[in-house]
Structures are given as C-alpha cells and as structure tokens.
Amino acid sequence: MGTPRLCLLVLAGLFGLAAPESAPRPPAHVPPTPQLGHPQGVPPHPGDTQLSVKEFLWQKEGSRDPLQKGQSNVLIFNSFNKSHLGTYTCTATVPLGTAVATYDLWIDDLVNQVFVFRRETKDSYVLVRVKPEQPLLNFTVCLRSYTDLTRPHSLFSYATKAQDNEILLFKPKPTEYRFYVGGKFVTFRVPESFSKSEHVCASWESPSSIVRFWLNGTPWPRKGLQKDYVVGAEAVITLGQEQDVFGGGFDAPQSFVGEISDVYMWDRELTTREVGAAMYNSPSPAPIFGWRNFPYKIHGEVYLKG
Numbered sequence: 001m002g003t004p005r006l007c008l009l010v011l012a013g014l015f016g017l018a019a020p021e022s023a024p025r026p027p028a029h030v031p032p033t034p035q036l037g038h039p040q041g042v043p044p045h046p047g048d049t050q051l052s053v054k055e056f057l058w059q060k061e062g063s064r065d066p067l068q069k070g071q072s073n074v075l076i077f078n079s080f081n082k083s084h085l086g087t088y089t090c091t092a093t094v095p096l097g098t099a100v101a102t103y104d105l106w107i108d109d110l111v112n113q114v115f116v117f118r119r120e121t122k123d124s125y126v127l128v129r130v131k132p133e134q135p136l137l138n139f140t141v142c143l144r145s146y147t148d149l150t151r152p153h154s155l156f157s158y159a160t161k162a163q164d165n166e167i168l169l170f171k172p173k174p175t176e177y178r179f180y181v182g183g184k185f186v187t188f189r190v191p192e193s194f195s196k197s198e199h200v201c202a203s204w205e206s207p208s209s210i211v212r213f214w215l216n217g218t219p220w221p222r223k224g225l226q227k228d229y230v231v232g233a234e235a236v237i238t239l240g241q242e243q244d245v246f247g248g249g250f251d252a253p254q255s256f257v258g259e260i261s262d263v264y265m266w267d268r269e270l271t272t273r274e275v276g277a278a279m280y281n282s283p284s285p286a287p288i289f290g291w292r293n294f295p296y297k298i299h300g301e302v303y304l305k306g
C-alpha cells in the first residue's frame with residue numbers, strides 16, 4: 001500500500017544493556033497508519049504542504065512530560081539504557097485534528113514463550129536480572145502458571161538479606177494461594193482449575209496495608225497486611241524455587257514443575273483494567289520488568305519454549 005511513516009524513532013547510540021546476548025532491537029513494528037480521513041494517508045515530512053503538520057509531540061507511555069515537541073518528526077536516542085524501554089507515541093497535529101503513531105521499544109521480549117520447569121529439582125530456577133531502583137511502598141506482581149502439581153510450590157520468590165520471604169507468591173495446595181510481604185502472609189482460596197493455566201496478580205500498598213488479588217482477571221475480596229512496611233530493593237528474584245536465604249536455601253519439595261510465563265512487576269497497585277491489559281501482555285503503566293522486557297538467567301533444567 002506504500003503508506004508513508006508519520007514519525008520515526010532512531011536508535012543512534014546503543015550500549016551496556018543487561019546482557020551481551022540481549023541486543024536491543026529496533027522498534028518491533030512499523031506503526032499503524034494513522035487515519036485522518038485522507039485516502040492517501042499521511043505524508044512523511046513536516047514540510048509536506050499537502051497536510052501541513054503543525055507540530056509533532058513525542059511521549060512515552062507512563063510518563064506525563066512530553067519528550068519532544070516541535071517541527072521534527074524524528075526522535076533520536078543518542079545514548080540508550082533500560083530507562084528508555086517502553087511504548088512511545090508520536091502525535092502529529094494537523095489542521096483537521098491529530099494523528100497518533102505508536103512504537104514499541106523492548107528488549108528480551110518473551111511474548112508467546114514460557115519457561116518450562118521440567119522436573120522436581122533443588123537447583124533449577126530462573127533468576128530475574130533486574131530489581132527495583134528504590135525500596136517499595138506499593139507494588140503489583142503478576143504471572144501465569146500451568147501445572148498439575150498438588151503439593152506446595154513457589155511461583156515468585158523475592159528475597160532480601162534481611163527477609164527471605166520479602167515478597168513470595170506461594171501455592172500450598174491447588175485451592176489456595178499465599179501472598180507474603182515482609183515475612184507475613186494472607187491466604188486466598190480459589191477453585192481448583194483442572195487442565196487450565198492460572199493468571200494471578202497480587203498487589204500491596206504500605207500506607208493502607210491493602211492487599212489485592214486477581215485470578216484470571218477477577219478481583220478477590222481485599223485483605224490487609226504489613227501496614228507501613230517498606231519492601232527492600234536489594235533483592236534476588238527467582239522463579240521456580242523458594243529462597244530460604246538470600247539467593248539460595250532451595251527446597252526440592254517446594255520447587256515448581258510446569259510452565260511459568262507473563263511475569264510482571266510494578267511499583268504501584270494496579271486497577272482491574274490494568275490487570276486485564278497485563279494478561280494480554282499490553283502492560284500499562286510501564287512495569288519495573290515484564291514479559292516484553294525480561295532480563296533473566298536460567299540455572300539448571302529450565303527451558304524457554306515457544
């Protein structure tokens with residue numbers, strides 16, 4: 001169809017991201033063609049008189065401040081680090097209104113892949129190679145798991161030196177989830193789901209102590225835990241094994257066997273609508289880490305499969 005691009009996102013400088021094997025990829029797709037009611041689409045350059053674009057506004061999703069505003073339809077990154085990952089929009093203002101193009105800029109994109117924990121061990125796990133930049137007063141964790149285990153197992157283990165169960169999502173039996181913050185937990189009873197994966201999110205807010213829990217996008221009754229506690233940022237995060245000391249102390253009878261995917265963490269409480277977006281890997285707001293930006297290291301017998 002030969003549709004011209006509205007805006008252009010250029011990575012001029014690339015350096016030092018997570019791991020050498022995880023080279024940043026350029027924008028994953030050409031943005032959708034903006035619809036302005038013009039049969040020929042939108043001309044590519046601001047100088048084009050046919051449509052006379054007055055202004056281009058670049059924004060990053062989750063951030064209120066405009067990134068760049070003016071006559072240029074090109075956003076250039078002269079240097080690049082993980083703080084730049086995310087979804088960008090470019091809004092062109094024309095006499096008829098506005099047109100918006102969206103760009104995804106993610107590394108380590110695992111969408112449509114799962115980690116397979118193939119058998120019970122005491123040393124197979126996935127290490128999440130990113131952690132919060134500062135201590136947390138609010139957070140949400142989401143993930144999807146698929147297992148036929150009936151024994152207790154760990155899904156998400158976030159340990160600090162001071163507290164091995166700083167954040168822990170644990171399933172003691174098929175009809176129960178336990179959510180720990182700072183070593184204390186609340187329990188959520190769930191129906192047993194045969195032959196189905198389960199998507200869960202859990203959030204916590206320190207000032208109110210409110211804990212929320214969602215199963216497959218449905219909110220459960222709120223509970224309370226650890227008012228005014230502060231979650232430490234110096235953490236080791238593991239999937240598939242439960243830490244009893246910082247970075248270790250694993251126990252085979254609590255290990256996970258099966259599939260884990262769609263793992264996200266935010267430094268705030270999510271709404272039910274935002275939980276729904278995470279279920280479909282379209283996270284908003286921008287997470288601390290997520291399935292579209294998941295720096296990880298596999299230890300032992302775990303396989304990443306499409």
Ligand SMILES: *[C@@H]1O[C@H](CO)[C@@H](O)[C@H](O)[C@H]1NC(C)=O
Pocket residue numbers: 079080081082083
């Ligand atoms: C990443 O880049 C931003 C903006 O260019 C800069 O402010 C920030 O300090 C950088 N962070 C790191 C960890 O290098």
Ligand SMILES: *[C@@H]1O[C@H](CO)[C@@H](O)[C@H](O)[C@H]1NC(C)=O
Pocket residue numbers: 137138205206207267268
């Ligand atoms: C945590 O959440 C509470 C309640 O929504 C909010 O008032 C507070 O500013 C948040 N704190 C941080 C550090 O995000």
Ligand SMILES: [Ca+2]
Pocket residue numbers: 164165242243244245
């Ligand atoms: Ca533990």
